[in-house]
Amino acid sequence: MHKTHSLGLSLALASIMAISGCSAVTTAVKKRNLEVKTQMSETVWLDPVSIDKRTIFLQVRNTTDKSINLIDGLTNKLSVKGYRVIQDPDLAHYWIQTNILKLDKMDLNEAQGFFSSGYGAGLSGAALGVLATAGFSSHSNTLAAGGLIGAGIGLVADSIVEDVNYSMITDVQIVEKTAGQVQTTEQASIKSGSSSSTQTLLTTVDNKKRFQTRILSNANQVNLEFEEAKPVLIDGLTTSISGMF
Template structure:
């Protein structure tokens, strides 16, 4: 009985160790990916219209995070002049960083599929583990299962498959050429406690065509720390935004 218990415990330990080792090897290098929820095409313009107003907001729980200056520099390198007056600019770029931090891959994917304006991701990534069968019956098997569980916990504590993400909503406005005007209509339901709501509607004309999209950047590595992930997440966001122009 005890021999069998030892064999099962050793097998469980090896399985846990193999799973942890596999994660450590396959995720040893930092992998950063950035994508947009929807493609945006802006009309090409002459040099005299390469003017833009930039407004970057951050409503995540990392208020110290800033990418404004880097985005302005990236746009300047492409020949765009950043203006302080939105009424004088040909383009208006508005961005809001919604979420920065740990998130499960499934939550990141859901946030990108939902697209602009929907709540960003939340939650933590669970540690990698391995499931195994030990058979049935006897205190020895129960003890072996306990030993295996401890081994798996130790292995999982030492090796974590960590994802960090940055989710940003982006709105672009492009001034219409000639005397063209855009018609804008909006309807909103404003909550009034638990008893009802107020409906608000407005219609107006605009000189701008508007586009909305969401940008998601992810960084993945075994035992990844936020300090290592953040510069690469920022770089992905900056490259994606400047790539629109």
């Protein structure tokens, strides 16, 4: 009887070990290659211009806690397309204004939500967690003990194999000078406490057309480190911005 019980316990534990490791193995296989995706929320159409007007002023901002350089890559890619980056905004026919709003590990669904909200929208929001529960049958002490051990093995496997996604969310504004005058109206809402807000409406007339879009860049791989993700995120973003010209 004792030998039969030991054999049953061994078989139960072996099965649980195989099952608990399955998730980690699947992740390691599926996510072994680095996947990079870049999306733009709105298409920006710029009219063709003569060679003498292919001048661009860059204003790159980063309000995250991560250090990242877009200027070099963006300047090179624009140069290949025949555009010159100059330092004087008054002499440039185009301005490219960018702000990296968020750059961190992020769930793909959460990143897509920030992206879908579009240019200028805030990034406030709470992540929703899922509580998993497990029940053990009172008539099987063997399965209960094996389940606890299997859960421990699963936790170890999951801690070693992690599906990591880095997301970079960037707002981009393209400003183009025109021969005629353009009227622009902007509305701002400033909160005053939790129950009221102040609305401000600003109308300006100048010689500039403005185009706005939001760009989401994702880098996804098992056990991905930020320094590995950074160059591909930069390349995806700068390729997307330069692709508008």
